[in-house]
Amino acid sequence: MYKRTEGIVLTTRTYVEADLIVNYLTKDYGIISVYAKSPRKVKSRFGSSLEPLTYSKIAFIGKEQSNLPRLVQADILTPFQKLRECYRTFIKVSEIVRLTMKLIPEGQPMKTLFPLMLNTLKVLEKRPESRIPLIYYKIKLLSISGFSPMIDRCARCNGSADKFYLSEGSTLCSNCIDIAEEHMEITKALKNLYLFLWRSNPDVLNRIKIDRDLENRLEELITSHINYTVDISIVGF
Numbered sequence: 520m521y522k523r524t525e526g527i528v529l530t531t532r533t534y535v536e537a538d539l540i541v542n543y544l545t546k547d548y549g550i551i552s553v554y555a556k557s558p559r560k561v562k563s564r565f566g567s568s569l570e571p572l573t574y575s576k577i578a579f580i581g582k583e584q585s586n587l588p589r590l591v592q593a594d595i596l597t598p599f600q601k602l603r604e605c606y607r608t609f610i611k612v613s614e615i616v617r618l619t620m621k622l623i624p625e626g627q628p629m630k631t632l633f634p635l636m637l638n639t640l641k642v643l644e645k646r647p648e649s650r651i652p653l654i655y656y657k658i659k660l661l662s663i664s665g666f667s668p669m670i671d672r673c674a675r676c677n678g679s680a681d682k683f684y685l686s687e688g689s690t691l692c693s694n695c696i697d698i699a700e701e702h703m704e705i706t707k708a709l710k711n712l713y714l715f716l717w718r719s720n721p722d723v724l725n726r727i728k729i730d731r732d733l734e735n736r737l738e739e740l741i742t743s744h745i746n747y748t749v750d751i752s753i754v755g756f
């Protein structure tokens with residue numbers, strides 16, 4: 520088996536001696552792990568192509584059932600070096616990388632995930648201070664992985680609702696609330712912004728402008744939902 524695709528390096532870790540295991544998000548095969556022979560030797564063919572976030576054309580070989588194919592080629596398309604050089608930006612990007620690896624199982628081709636990640640990195644490289652590409656990425660990732668919060672209706676009766684409960688991962692209407700728990704008010708503007716981003720293609724990031732207060736509230740909603748839902752569900756496995 521010899522396969523070619525495009526991939527973004529998510530993480531790397533040492534294998535035996537000078538070898539590395541590289542996690543890629545690929546265009547055609549979802550997240551995969553491959554091993555790279557001696558990439559840290561001076562004459563390695565891989566050069567800097569295995570740095571985290573590097574986007575490359577790659578080729579790997581391995582038996583069909585082998586869980587660790589071998590990387591044989593990695594030609595850099597975009598290094599995304601700026602994202603690695605700025606510590607604050609790298610921390611933010613690392614967070615969405617970790618979240619992606621937590622929510623998306625290896626080896627499941629997901630057509631929309633690769634362009635989503637690639638576009639997010641491109642936008643962040645141009646505008647590293649912008650928070651909306653990261654919020655957008657999280658909204659879409661939650662949708663792809665089936666963890667979206669429900670904020671447009673009551674989860675129990677489907678009626679209109681505007682109070683969001685973390686333990687439900689959704690809004691509830693006043694008739695259905697039977698839990699004593701802090702909630703977050705979902706205003707019409709917040710609901711509309713969330714639904715707009717949830718529906719939009721990534722190119723929306725190049726033209727959207729959001730009120731700062733609304734952006735803060737959307738970020739708080741998405742971050743709290745992720746911290747609660749994702750952490751709980753991972754512990755439950």
Ligand SMILES: [Zn+2]
Binds near residue numbers: 674678691
């Ligand atoms: Zn209800």
